[in-house]
Amino acid sequence: MDLGFSDEQEMLRKVARDFLAKECPEPLVRAMETDELGYSRELWEKMAGLGWQGLLVPEEYGGAGLGLQDLAVLLEEVGRALLPGPFISTVVHVGTALLHGGTEAQKREYLPRIASGELVGAVAYLEPSGRQGAEAVELTAARDGDGYVLDGTKLFVENATAANLLVVVARTGGHGSDGLSLFLVDPLAPGVTITPLATLASDKQAEVAFWSVKVPASALLGDVGQGFEILERVQRAAAVAECAYLVGLIAQDLDITVDYLRQREQFGQPIGRFQALQHKAADMAIDADACRFVTYRAAWALDEDAPDAAFRVSAAKSFVSEASLRVVTHGQQLHGGIGFTKEYKIQLFFLRQKAGELRWGDGDFHRARVADALGI
Numbered sequence: 001m002d003l004g005f006s007d008e009q010e011m012l013r014k015v016a017r018d019f020l021a022k023e024c025p026e027p028l029v030r031a032m033e034t035d036e037l038g039y040s041r042e043l044w045e046k047m048a049g050l051g052w053q054g055l056l057v058p059e060e061y062g063g064a065g066l067g068l069q070d071l072a073v074l075l076e077e078v079g080r081a082l083l084p085g086p087f088i089s090t091v092v093h094v095g096t097a098l099l100h101g102g103t104e105a106q107k108r109e110y111l112p113r114i115a116s117g118e119l120v121g122a123v124a125y126l127e128p129s130g131r132q133g134a135e136a137v138e139l140t141a142a143r144d145g146d147g148y149v150l151d152g153t154k155l156f157v158e159n160a161t162a163a164n165l166l167v168v169v170a171r172t173g174g175h176g177s178d179g180l181s182l183f184l185v186d187p188l189a190p191g192v193t194i195t196p197l198a199t200l201a202s203d204k205q206a207e208v209a210f211w212s213v214k215v216p217a218s219a220l221l222g223d224v225g226q227g228f229e230i231l232e233r234v235q236r237a238a239a240v241a242e243c244a245y246l247v248g249l250i251a252q253d254l255d256i257t258v259d260y261l262r263q264r265e266q267f268g269q270p271i272g273r274f275q276a277l278q279h280k281a282a283d284m285a286i287d288a289d290a291c292r293f294v295t296y297r298a299a300w301a302l303d304e305d306a307p308d309a310a311f312r313v314s315a316a317k318s319f320v321s322e323a324s325l326r327v328v329t330h331g332q333q334l335h336g337g338i339g340f341t342k343e344y345k346i347q348l349f350f351l352r353q354k355a356g357e358l359r360w361g362d363g364d365f366h367r368a369r370v371a372d373a374l375g376i
Contacts, residue, residue, distance in 0.1 A: 038086075052074060090120050134228055150215065182221035253328050
């Protein structure tokens with residue numbers, strides 16, 4: 001296992017950092033908080049021109065055919081810049097579902113559109129209970145002639161207001177992980193109602209209700225009743241993606257905080273010379289470094305389809321969820337009162353961290369999965 005960057009990955013990192021510094025400045029991040037869609041179409045098209053949306057898409061479908069380790073390099077820079085929009089939900093969530101569950105016809109229809117930037121996607125998984133896990137899925141998909149009828153409600157659906165394709169997790173029978181199926185649904189289909197939700201992080205989440213929504217049999221992703229395995233693959237890739245985003249976020253939080261400690265003066269000297277503050281900054285750096293290691297190890301395990309991949313992913317998401325919170329908390333504290341004002345940039349990192357911490361399972365959820373992997 002070699003976690004060092006290749007020349008190509010280092011080039012990707014540099015290009016992404018330079019590009020986002022120019023194209024995704026703080027004013028754009030703030031403007032997208034109140035934007036209906038939550039992302040800049042112009043920026044989205046520029047990203048597609050760089051091939052970012054097609055990073056995981058195989059070459060035969062118009063993409064680069066790279067792996068999660070490569071994507072993690074890019075997502076670090078995305079996290080540093082607090083890039084708003086549906087990049088992860090489209091490329092990772094929907095892309096993974098199609099790659100591992102789609103028919104050849106579905107792949108040829110949708111993957112080139114992801115790679116070109118034409119398609120914006122979202123996965124509708126969580127429900128009003130807010131619980132992770134297959135047993136929490138109650139939205140039903142009943143057989144109706146040569147198709148299905150979907151009834152139920154999904155909550156906290158990321159980027160649903162911007163999406164032109166939804167992957168919906170539904171129950172076609174059974175209990176728990178048995179009888180789950182995934183469907184490709186047009187958000188504009190009759191019976192689909194999307195209601196934006198207000199969140200502290202100002203990210204774009206929505207309630208999506210399905211009122212007797214009819215879909216053809218061709219909308220089924222994978223085999224009927226066998227959607228749990230696809231969902232698990234999506235959840236693992238999504239967890240690693242969130243970890244990589246958080247790694248970049250806390251790295252930038254650390255950089256901003258260290259600069260502040262060097263420049264802010266009290267009692268005739270920079271506050272960074274006070275030992276108590278030095279130790280907090282050191283703790284931030286240690287956590288940031290550890291987060292990067294466990295994230296890339298998990299990405300490597302998924303790319304290699306390693307036997308312990310599920311363990312590595314849950315270990316990473318559990319650790320990064322909680323360590324990143326420690327980092328942004330220290331960052332807030334070291335800035336003093338100004339760190340809690342909306343006018344100052346550091347608070348943006350604090351709010352985005354909490355959203356990333358909770359997505360696709362918090363520390364407790366993944367800690368339980370680690371325990372399961374240990375057989376206890």
